[in-house]
Amino acid sequence: xxxxxxxxxxxxxxxxxxxxxxxxxxxxxxxxxxxxxxxxxxxxxxxxxxxxxxxxxxxxxxxxxxxxxxxxxxxxxxxxxx
Amino acid sequence: xxxxxxxxxxxxxxxxxxxxxxxxxxxxxxxxxxxxxxxxxxxxxxxxxxxxxxxxxxxxxxxxxxxxxxxxxxxxxxxxxxxxxxxxxxxxxxxxxxxxxxxxxxxxxxxxxxxxxxxxxxxxxxxxxxxxxxxxxxxxxxxxxxxxxxxxxxxxxxxxxxxxxxxxxxxxxxxxxxxxxxxxxxxxxxxxxxxxxxxxxxxxxxxxxxxxxxxxxxxxxxxxxxxxxxxxxxxxxxxxxxxxxxxxxxxxxxxxxxxxxxxxxxxxxxxxxxxxxxxxxxxxxxxxxxxxxxxxxxxxxxxxxxxxxxxxxxxxxxxxxxxxxxxxxxxxxxxxxxxxxxxxxxxxxxxxxxxxxxxxxxxxxxxxxxxxxxxxxxxxxxxxxxxxxxxxxxxxxxxxxxxxxxxxxxxxxxx
Numbered sequence: 262x263x264x265x266x267x268x269x270x271x272x273x274x275x276x277x278x279x280x281x282x283x284x285x286x287x288x289x290x291x292x293x294x295x296x297x298x299x300x301x302x303x304x305x306x307x308x309x310x311x312x313x314x315x316x317x318x319x320x321x322x323x324x325x326x327x328x329x330x331x332x333x334x335x336x337x338x339x340x341x342x343x
Numbered sequence: 344x345x346x347x348x349x350x351x352x353x354x355x356x357x358x359x360x361x362x363x364x365x366x367x368x369x370x371x372x373x374x375x376x377x378x379x380x381x382x383x384x385x386x387x388x389x390x391x392x393x394x395x396x397x398x399x400x401x402x403x404x405x406x407x408x409x410x411x412x413x414x415x416x417x418x419x420x421x422x423x424x425x426x427x428x429x430x431x432x433x434x435x436x437x438x439x440x441x442x443x444x445x446x447x448x449x450x451x452x453x454x455x456x457x458x459x460x461x462x463x464x465x466x467x468x469x470x471x472x473x474x475x476x477x478x479x480x481x482x483x484x485x486x487x488x489x490x491x492x493x494x495x496x497x498x499x500x501x502x503x504x505x506x507x508x509x510x511x512x513x514x515x516x517x518x519x520x521x522x523x524x525x526x527x528x529x530x531x532x533x534x535x536x537x538x539x540x541x542x543x544x545x546x547x548x549x550x551x552x553x554x555x556x557x558x559x560x561x562x563x564x565x566x567x568x569x570x571x572x573x574x575x576x577x578x579x580x581x582x583x584x585x586x587x588x589x590x591x592x593x594x595x596x597x598x599x600x601x602x603x604x605x606x607x608x609x610x611x612x613x614x615x616x617x618x619x620x621x622x623x624x625x626x627x628x629x630x631x632x633x634x635x636x637x638x639x640x641x642x643x644x645x646x647x648x649x650x651x652x653x654x655x656x657x658x659x660x661x662x663x664x665x666x667x668x669x670x671x672x673x674x675x676x677x678x679x680x681x682x683x684x685x686x687x688x689x690x691x692x693x694x695x696x697x698x699x700x701x702x703x704x705x706x707x708x709x710x711x712x713x714x715x716x717x718x719x720x721x722x723x724x725x726x727x728x729x730x731x732x733x734x735x736x737x738x739x740x741x742x743x744x745x746x747x748x749x750x751x752x753x754x755x756x757x758x
Binding site: 277279295296299301302304305308 | 481483490500501502504507705706709710711
């Protein structure tokens, strides 16, 4: 669980945070509602999760709410992994 | 009654929620032709005030240009008011063909197709040329109409960090297994005024076998030595595959848009683009006016040259006055304020000083990046620009932000 959190956090920082951005992202940082990740670019994260964990996320699951923090993302992935 | 009190109340609550968030858009009425100086009724019901307009897309001052108005009148007299048809049934006149040919020549592309707006062009272009085995790779700050068009299309899509070529290369590498790759960007980004480095984009496109689509709505007519656009500025006029642009900004400011590019892609749009197939043809007076605009711009660079001088004077004036503007060269000049309420308060005080500008904040721009977007025009005279700078200096002084950088403004007002 913690390992998955680290993997997802690393991806989020690498994919969405610019070197000159002065934001710190942690497991419970709001990603969508704070504007770090917008609804358009959220697709990159969805594709990453599906590929990395060999799962398929339906559109009604990959919601801004479910993708709002690293913690909530990991919960969603774990639901699929059983 | 289907629209019951309960139903009405639900919608009233929705509107209330928008107001509570502070993002409710107020009505403003312009009671004169579009121009550098306009008469405005704001708030609704107030007496009209003459103010200087620094928030129109009227970059070349052609919205009320005498020759364009005359040409539109002639178009109205010779070809009528409307077409009452989509293009492919009985909505294409000889002047639609003439405008398309002129745009192809002006932009340096193989073929062009007119749409009712650039929003429609962007809604239709992707679905016409791409399939599920293809991928669109888009800059994260592209215009909302491109986002909508991409979402309407069956192709896969991915995004890259704003103007980050390293990240774009990474994504192109990642998607080498797809049939076609299409890079999508704005030429000039509407909120930041950034110029996309199209020379670098084209190099990557060639390296990774990708097509390039550029929305030139905030560039056509004035970016580049002869105003052809961002592709002229970066000397890549023959390396762009698709341009979408509008007649609703610098090119006369009325309405209408187009897709211009490789002839096979344009033909597919003609066959398949839903906004082309199911929405009305551009009205004859607007087509005639747009033809005149292209003729005027093909003869002289006087207007784009004046816009360049005005832009430089404003940018230098604001910097000297100690306002925090986003650096750049385009006539879109964001005055960075970071805090939404501060942006709104300063815009309101600027109006009291006779300057019409608007505050922009999340979700239109990123959270914590609130700003006033100033747009220069060739219709502005030196005294207009100096008055605008002086007003910003006065209002900036009132709010104590003169000489402040990002950190200082955020420390004072929050994000």
